[in-house]
Amino acid sequence: MSPKPFIIPIFIPHMGCPHRCVFCNQTSITGRTDQTLSPEQVRARITEFLGFKGGRRSPVEVAFYGGNFLGLPTSSRMSLLDEAQRFVEKGQVESIRFSTRPDTVTEASIEALDPYSIRVIEVGAQSMDDTVLRLSQRGHTAEDTRRSVEVLKCRGLRVGLQIMPGLPGDTSESILETGLRVAELKPDFVRIYPTIVVTKTLLEKWYHAGRFKPLSLPDAVELTKKLYLLFQARGISVIRMGLQASSSLLEPGSIVAGPFHPAFGHLVHSAVFLDLAARELQSQQGLSKSVGLRVCPRDVPRLVGLKRSNIKQLIQRFCLEDLQVLPDPAVPENKVKVENPLKRVCC
Numbered sequence: 001m002s003p004k005p006f007i008i009p010i011f012i013p014h015m016g017c018p019h020r021c022v023f024c025n026q027t028s029i030t031g032r033t034d035q036t037l038s039p040e041q042v043r044a045r046i047t048e049f050l051g052f053k054g055g056r057r058s059p060v061e062v063a064f065y066g067g068n069f070l071g072l073p074t075s076s077r078m079s080l081l082d083e084a085q086r087f088v089e090k091g092q093v094e095s096i097r098f099s100t101r102p103d104t105v106t107e108a109s110i111e112a113l114d115p116y117s118i119r120v121i122e123v124g125a126q127s128m129d130d131t132v133l134r135l136s137q138r139g140h141t142a143e144d145t146r147r148s149v150e151v152l153k154c155r156g157l158r159v160g161l162q163i164m165p166g167l168p169g170d171t172s173e174s175i176l177e178t179g180l181r182v183a184e185l186k187p188d189f190v191r192i193y194p195t196i197v198v199t200k201t202l203l204e205k206w207y208h209a210g211r212f213k214p215l216s217l218p219d220a221v222e223l224t225k226k227l228y229l230l231f232q233a234r235g236i237s238v239i240r241m242g243l244q245a246s247s248s249l250l251e252p253g254s255i256v257a258g259p260f261h262p263a264f265g266h267l268v269h270s271a272v273f274l275d276l277a278a279r280e281l282q283s284q285q286g287l288s289k290s291v292g293l294r295v296c297p298r299d300v301p302r303l304v305g306l307k308r309s310n311i312k313q314l315i316q317r318f319c320l321e322d323l324q325v326l327p328d329p330a331v332p333e334n335k336v337k338v339e340n341p342l343k344r345v346c347c
């Protein structure tokens, strides 16, 4: 497995956007209010982050996030890339990545990137349902996403797709259908951001007017779990679930409604492990009152769940008196082995 990159995020809130999508307020999400970015600011940001990196050996990537990178005027796009590329030439940065809208990806826009060390492009698909895309005022179609992935892959770029379950018009069926259609495109990775109502968006107005109802947190966890398992089964990495709890997003009033949780990804992983453990316990013949669940050490918090919620549920469901979680490096990741009955270690 390649080492996790050290990412230097450079936010370009709403820069290059043709309009505001109904759910989007990048100022609240990224904490940046200014909508301009000079090459000097890029240089300062990269230099600052390289100072934080210290002696770590992970590859360094400069990432432009929070706007529509390929929608920037050509001259400003090139001047930002030129600045980042200088660090690549000096051997301080390995590569550059950015996020963009599907309808900005064309043969010509990607060919223009040839002089730069761009390895990864993330595309904001959001949904593969054209009705959902129209209601969310995205201004592109699912076909634009399909075609953008084709163009990027033909150029040998790594592709990430971002999706937002729970947009206006979404149903459980359309969310899972989006997952299937995204998986068919075989992206290198996906990010899943269940839709939340952020302040100063059209969605906030619709929410207050009763025109939009976000997913509940349990429903968002359940649907994201299904999407996660769907991608996992096809070998597609899910690198993020739920919005990052930035300080600006956590400010009172930033989130109006919706399934936000600062540990959303952990909730999803815990839900996956609850199902795994329940299945393993179910399959036991003659279940004792005291059992152990062996997992690889990394998976212990996922199996236990927040505030031991999984343990409490399993004890109740299987009428157990004692349920111990046993870290065991011999158990592969994402697996649970039952110790039935629990072996007591006597001193």
Ligand code: SF4
Pocket: 014, 017, 018, 019, 020, 021, 024, 025, 026, 066, 067, 068, 101, 124
């Ligand atoms: S979702 Fe993307 S394209 Fe839409 S307003 Fe936000 S940054 Fe711009």
